Amino acid sequence: MIVKDEARSISNCLESVKGLVSEMIIIDTGSTDQTIDICKKHGAKVYPYMWKNDFADARNYGLSYATGDWILWLDADEELDATKKFLLQEILAHTNSYLLSLPILNYYGKTKPVNKDHVYLYYQLRVFRNYKDITFHNRIHETPLLPAELTDKEIENISIPIHHYGYLEDITETKQKGQRNLQLLQQEVADPSHSPWIEYHLASEYYRQGKYLQAFQYVNESILLFLHQNQLPPSLLYKLKYAMLIETNSLDGAWPSIEKAILLYPDYVDLHFYKGDILYKMKNYREALQAFEKCLELGDHHTEYLILKGTGSFKAGRYKGLCLEQLGRSEEAQEAFGFWDNTRLD
Structure with a gap:
């Protein structure tokens, strides 16, 4: 340690x-x-x-x-x-x-x-x-x-x-981690032989600080650097990119481009959850429902991805209920809400 x-x-x-x-x-x-x-x-x-x-x-x-x-x-x-x-x-x-x-x-x-x-x-x-x-x-x-x-x-x-x-x-506030991390990452990025992971970590730090413009620039730069090295950009980059677009309500930037990310990582439940969230915000409830049902099919347990707890279970289940409500299927919606509330209590 x-x-x-x-x-x-x-x-x-x-x-x-x-x-x-x-x-x-x-x-x-x-x-x-x-x-x-x-x-x-x-x-x-x-x-x-x-x-x-x-x-x-x-x-x-x-x-x-x-x-x-x-x-x-x-x-x-x-x-x-x-x-x-x-x-x-x-x-x-x-x-x-x-x-x-x-x-x-x-x-x-x-x-x-x-x-x-x-x-x-x-x-x-x-x-x-x-x-x-x-x-x-x-x-x-x-x-x-x-x-x-x-x-x-x-x-x-x-x-x-x-x-x-x-x-x-x-x-993070007491230890001023963000300031320390940015300082070290800027030293790393100045090295011409640095890994594209450094741009990802810079994007993460700026994202945590709510500096979305800098974060978005660095996450895109990281993706490009991985591609220039003939490597598939890691799934974490796409998760961060679409989390930012959703938080800033940049739905036009997020849809339909998220489909390309899902083609690269078809079993990444968080990307399907983000897709459903985008479609729900766009009031496309039918396709959003399909995305959340895909999340529930994939589940929460994946060893190769960074997973937000609930994207393959109760969070997706709640959104499923909301979609069903919007589609006028109230009985099915209440059934979905009840099932996932009971699952969480268990």
Whole structure:
């Protein structure tokens, strides 16, 4: 872990892995609060590190101290799911995989306690064998970089969630994350060899700050850069692009171009949900109903996409009811509302 002034959340994070891990390695980049004392009380090893504006470098510094057979990497504003954490021990004892992907539950809203329905889910490589040639790359939004001999190894998806609270408004405002992230991303984008992912992350930061013009420019630039490299632009780019167009009520820009994105990712439930939302706002209730029924057919459970909870279940079900109401099918609408309300209670 990399930390700085995390006294507010670090105890919950370390408690979430207690009894599971054999060592806790903390790279402290200059804490002035009680973070270091709290870490040591939990039995963690704390190593000071001179901050270089490079999360990957700090993460790799931490890797150099790891002696276990497996690496689990976390952030201080995350917690491993308490109800399933010991299942991870059992999986590691029997798996032949080198790489494990876990679902990250990214909560949004103002503060804790969180609304469990206000969450984005995305699977990410978070556990890997302590293999000397696995290192992290990217100054910000660092990710494991796999050596050639591991690139063809299958990443095993396991359903042990990591709860991430770092996007809650009170945390981002207190830590001024947006300003810090933009500064690091601008350094990255100045490197001629940078990845098109950097433009995506810039778009995300501007989007979170409500600066939609800059965000839209960067998301389109990222798409073009991926295409110029003869790569299919990742699905995240289209999700962000159409989320922006819907929020700014730019329906003419969103329709019918979203159909092209769906052709690229026909099983991405969030894109079908956005399509239904666009059509509903355009008062095309019949086609919107078909889009939401497609969402319910696809469901919420996809390991390869960033999914907003409910787009394949209760959110789509509610819209289905609204469409049926507009089409004069009131009995079917009430049935849809009732079914999805009961599902959520279950």
